[in-house]
Amino acid sequence: MAPDRSRKWLVGGPPLAYLLVFFAAPLAIMALASFRAPGDFGGLAPLVLQDESGAHLNVTPEAYATLFSDFLYGWLFLKSFAYAAFATVLCLAAGYPLALLIARSPRKYRDILVLLVILPFWSNFLIRVYAWMMILGPQSFVMRALNGALGLAGIEPVSLLYTPAAVVITLVYVHLPFMVLPLYANLEKHDPALLDAAQDLGAGAWQRFWRVTFPLSLPGVYAGAALVFIPAFGIFAIPDLVGGTGGIMIGNVIKQQFLDTRDWPFGAALSLVLMAGAIALSGFAALLGRGTRA
Amino acid sequence: MALLQLRGVTRRFGDFVAVDDVSMIIEPGEFFTLLGPSGCGKTTLLRMIAGFEAPDAGTILVEGRDMQGVPPERRNLHTVFQSYALFPHMSVERNIAFPLAGVPADETRRRVGAALEQVQLQGLGKRYPGELSGGQRQRVAVARALINRPRLLLLDEPLAALDAKLRESMQTELIGLQREVGVTFVYVTHDQSEALALSHRIAVMNRGRVEQLGEPSAIYRHPRNRFVADFIGECNMLRADLHSRDAGQIRLKVRGIGEVVATHGEHVAPGAQGVLALRPEQVKIAKSVAVDPGGNHFRGTVQALLYRGDVTLYTVALAAGGRIQALLPNSAAGRTAGLEEGAGVEVAWPRDAGHFLTD
Numbered sequence: 001m002a003p004d005r006s007r008k009w010l011v012g013g014p015p016l017a018y019l020l021v022f023f024a025a026p027l028a029i030m031a032l033a034s035f036r037a038p039g040d041f042g043g044l045a046p047l048v049l050q051d052e053s054g055a056h057l058n059v060t061p062e063a064y065a066t067l068f069s070d071f072l073y074g075w076l077f078l079k080s081f082a083y084a085a086f087a088t089v090l091c092l093a094a095g096y097p098l099a100l101l102i103a104r105s106p107r108k109y110r111d112i113l114v115l116l117v118i119l120p121f122w123s124n125f126l127i128r129v130y131a132w133m134m135i136l137g138p139q140s141f142v143m144r145a146l147n148g149a150l151g152l153a154g155i156e157p158v159s160l161l162y163t164p165a166a167v168v169i170t171l172v173y174v175h176l177p178f179m180v181l182p183l184y185a186n187l188e189k190h191d192p193a194l195l196d197a198a199q200d201l202g203a204g205a206w207q208r209f210w211r212v213t214f215p216l217s218l219p220g221v222y223a224g225a226a227l228v229f230i231p232a233f234g235i236f237a238i239p240d241l242v243g244g245t246g247g248i249m250i251g252n253v254i255k256q257q258f259l260d261t262r263d264w265p266f267g268a269a270l271s272l273v274l275m276a277g278a279i280a281l282s283g284f285a286a287l288l289g290r291g292t293r294a
Numbered sequence: 295m296a297l298l299q300l301r302g303v304t305r306r307f308g309d310f311v312a313v314d315d316v317s318m319i320i321e322p323g324e325f326f327t328l329l330g331p332s333g334c335g336k337t338t339l340l341r342m343i344a345g346f347e348a349p350d351a352g353t354i355l356v357e358g359r360d361m362q363g364v365p366p367e368r369r370n371l372h373t374v375f376q377s378y379a380l381f382p383h384m385s386v387e388r389n390i391a392f393p394l395a396g397v398p399a400d401e402t403r404r405r406v407g408a409a410l411e412q413v414q415l416q417g418l419g420k421r422y423p424g425e426l427s428g429g430q431r432q433r434v435a436v437a438r439a440l441i442n443r444p445r446l447l448l449l450d451e452p453l454a455a456l457d458a459k460l461r462e463s464m465q466t467e468l469i470g471l472q473r474e475v476g477v478t479f480v481y482v483t484h485d486q487s488e489a490l491a492l493s494h495r496i497a498v499m500n501r502g503r504v505e506q507l508g509e510p511s512a513i514y515r516h517p518r519n520r521f522v523a524d525f526i527g528e529c530n531m532l533r534a535d536l537h538s539r540d541a542g543q544i545r546l547k548v549r550g551i552g553e554v555v556a557t558h559g560e561h562v563a564p565g566a567q568g569v570l571a572l573r574p575e576q577v578k579i580a581k582s583v584a585v586d587p588g589g590n591h592f593r594g595t596v597q598a599l600l601y602r603g604d605v606t607l608y609t610v611a612l613a614a615g616g617r618i619q620a621l622l623p624n625s626a627a628g629r630t631a632g633l634e635e636g637a638g639v640e641v642a643w644p645r646d647a648g649h650f651l652t653d
Contacts, residue, residue: 191377191379193375193377193379194379194381194382196346196366196373196375196379197373197375197379197380197381198381198392199346199365199366199367200344200345200346200366200367200372200373200439201367201372201392201393201438201439202367202368202393202395202442203367203392203395204367207395211381211392212381215383216381216382216383
């Protein structure tokens with residue numbers, strides 16, 4: 001073996017081995033588990049059953065049969081998709097101006113502004129979600145101000161906590177940095193001469209954005225959308241804490257299958273379908289992104 | 295009516311005066327060049343004409359109309375940027391069609407096709423800028439800037455990024471194109487040979503001011519001051535005092551050379567200090583030069599020679615200790631014979647070759 005090839009394996013080998021052991025292997029176990037029968041008290045039933053006719057394999061597609069026959073699960077997938085998609089769109093709407101603002105600030109301030117964007121990561125994810133439970137709760141300053149204003153307009157007070165709206169609001173808050181960072185990384189590289197050229201050639205501010213800045217930023221938009229959408233699609237902690245019964249997502253059902261109902265094969269089947277869905281959507285986004293140049 | 299008129303245009307950045315009280319008139323159809331070293335204010339001036347910078351004082355008029363407060367997108371002029379600034383996400387066709395927003399599709403197609411032909415890029419319309427060579431990109435930038443027939447085209451060092459060979463052929467192309475479309479060009483460059491080759495008129499700029507404005511040959515042959523003499527072409531710059539004046543000529547005491555007669559500098563009073571500016575190609579050099587009674591004639595030895603292929607630059611040390619440079623075409627085979635290092639030679643130049651410059 002050539003020395004540079006062995007060096008390549010020396011560098012790439014350990015992380016590859018790590019991924020094989022802790023990602024590929026568990027995934028294979030999940031895939032296999034989804035075709036097994038659930039155990040009587042959770043876990044999995046024995047793979048080989050002994051009875052009078054002899055030994056035979058105890059495998060079944062029942063988990064998938066349930067999943068695809070009961071519309072409840074399809075509905076939950078659709079609902080999770082809708083929440084995640086809505087949160088992604090809101091993240092884009094909020095994150096794009098922010099990323100553009102940072103990218104167009106004087107160079108010396110940019111690092112500080114990026115630091116401020118990722119500052120929330122310094123406190124624990126769950127603590128931030130708990131904070132949102134308080135903010136969205138009826139006694140919070142925000143909600144009292146909101147309901148006070150609604151009251152003046154003659155509208156009944158609303159409650160946000162334990163509603164789908166609370167799920168989407170929290171999803172947006174938690175995932176916003178994942179939208180801003182790739183967008184900023186893209187926008188920061190744009191050549192300002194292109195905007196000068198567009199303006200010189202007759203394009204007003206609106207046209208400069210839609211004909212130059214936005215199309216050039218599409219790779220950043222796709223990257224940000226994927227980083228927000230994929231984790232949001234399968235999340236369970238946020239709907240668990242702020243979603244109530246109405247805000248439940250597919251991630252909650254998967255968690256229930258493993259921890260409460262203890263139907264591991266069904267939980268495994270749900271996870272695999274969720275993953276396949278996310279991969280299909282990313283592939284679709286990549287296909288969209290292939291036509292763009294930056 | 296003048297196409298472009300600048301009146302006392304000034305632009306400051308903090309304490310630094312980038313453009314200092316510049317006035318000029320540019321006529322329709324002219325190929326006008328702003329020439330100067332980097333930092334002389336030529337690009338700032340161009341950006342003010344384009345509308346990207348606003349003058350702190352003075353007025354810019356395009357076809358008689360004051361441009362104050364008119365944003366770049368509403369000025370009837372376009373810029374070819376130094377980096378070309380082609381849109382990387384658009385094909386060549388779509389780049390060229392960029393200014394044609396709102397024009398019907400079939401007319402756009404027809405005009406883009408004609409523009410591609412004009413800059414000799416037929417068949418490359420579907421390519422992307424990343425797939426083009428430097429010269430091709432430059433042509434796309436020019437085609438894009440000319441597509442909606444502006445009255446004025448500003449070019450910011452458009453050839454600086456190209457290699458020397460290509461630059462020369464693009465210069466010829468630009469001259470042809472400018473003549474063909476009849477659009478007024480205002481061209482910015484730091485390359486004096488490019489300015490001389492391309493322009494109808496040149497404004498030589500230094501430290502934000504126009505040092506001299508005129509036709510290329512006038513600027514080259516009659517530089518008005520030391521900066522222009524030194525910046526345009528090669529020049530012997532010899533420290534000198536004005537000794538005396540008489541009818542139509544001046545006598546100079548040139549340090550390290552001796553007494554020299556010249557004609558340009560009549561307005562200067564005797565006793566003034568300055569430099570004698572003398573183009574190397576005006577200096578004759580040979581083993582023996584015929585003595586011109588009204589001219590200048592000195593003896594010396596060849597100290598160094600710089601062979602450049604078409605010409606050779608000789609540095610001659612004169613008897614009085616000074617040095618002078620002379621340029622001789624190598625095609626003058628008979629005359630270059632024996633002019634090797636250390637050879638004794640004679641140098642001479644006519645009295646109207648030298649300029650006495652005091653500022």
